[in-house]
Amino acid sequence: MTRLSRASLMLAIAMSGILWMRTDASAATPPVATDPMLENPVLENPVLEDAFALPTPPGATTAALYITLSLPRGKVTLTGASSPVAQSIELHEMQMHEGRMHMRQLRHLTLSPESPLEMRPGGGPHLMLTGLTQPISSGDEIPATLHFQARPDQQIRVPVKDYSDIFTP
Ligand SMILES: [Cu+2]
Numbered sequence: 001m002t003r004l005s006r007a008s009l010m011l012a013i014a015m016s017g018i019l020w021m022r023t024d025a026s027a028a029t030p031p032v033a034t035d036p037m038l039e040n041p042v043l044e045n046p047v048l049e050d051a052f053a054l055p056t057p058p059g060a061t062t063a064a065l066y067i068t069l070s071l072p073r074g075k076v077t078l079t080g081a082s083s084p085v086a087q088s089i090e091l092h093e094m095q096m097h098e099g100r101m102h103m104r105q106l107r108h109l110t111l112s113p114e115s116p117l118e119m120r121p122g123g124g125p126h127l128m129l130t131g132l133t134q135p136i137s138s139g140d141e142i143p144a145t146l147h148f149q150a151r152p153d154q155q156i157r158v159p160v161k162d163y164s165d166i167f168t169p
Contacts, residue, residue: 045151046071046078046111051144051158053129054121054166056136063136065089065127065144065158070116077149078109078117085142087131094123103128108149121166138162 051067063086069078081089091106101123109125111117119126129142136142140160145153 043150044071044073044076045154046076046148048146048154048156051156052161052166053136053140053142053158054163055138055140055160056132058135060135061130061132063129063132064092064121065129065142066119066121067127067146067156067158068116068118069111071111071113073113075110075112076151078111078146079107079149080147081127081144082147083129083142083144085133085136086129087133088129089144090128090130091125092128093125096123136160138165 046069049068049070051065053063053065056063065081069076078091080091083089091109092103093106095102095104106125109117117125127144129136138160142158142160144156144158146156147153
């Protein structure tokens with residue numbers, strides 16, 4: 001390589017650097033709607049609705065808590081819950097197995113726009129308050145916190161309904 005061509009190569013590299021910097025700087029201007037960056041999923045928080053708990057029979061130390069979680073976009077994982085009125089809140093799922101209802105503990109529950117988490121009595125997922133520090137009666141309101149993966153905690157106040165409000169004849 002001659003001295004001249006090396007110099008022109010260096011110039012070309014320098015020029016390309018300037019061009020690249022210009023391109024980079026223009027990328028910092030507000031992106032247009034077709035920018036693929038805008039189509040990246042945004043970390044949205046789940047929408048919480050219809051939370052309620054059921055009263056405990058005398059002497060019971062557990063209570064079920066139901067809530068509907070939905071999400072406009074993306075995916076979110078419920079990793080747990082806590083409440084000052086219970087030692088812990090477990091994620092449970094009711095499943096029919098050989099003709100009998102079984103309850104098993106889950107580590108987490110994932111929801112997406114296509115599959116919201118609709119907790120209802122009588123089957124499927126629910127939250128189980130265990131080690132209740134006090135009995136739960138209809139008309140009470142239980143404070144609780146839901147924990148999510150890569151999302152902030154969400155505080156909820158859960159009304160305790162009466163069985164007759166839930167199980168209509
Ligand atoms: Cu349960």
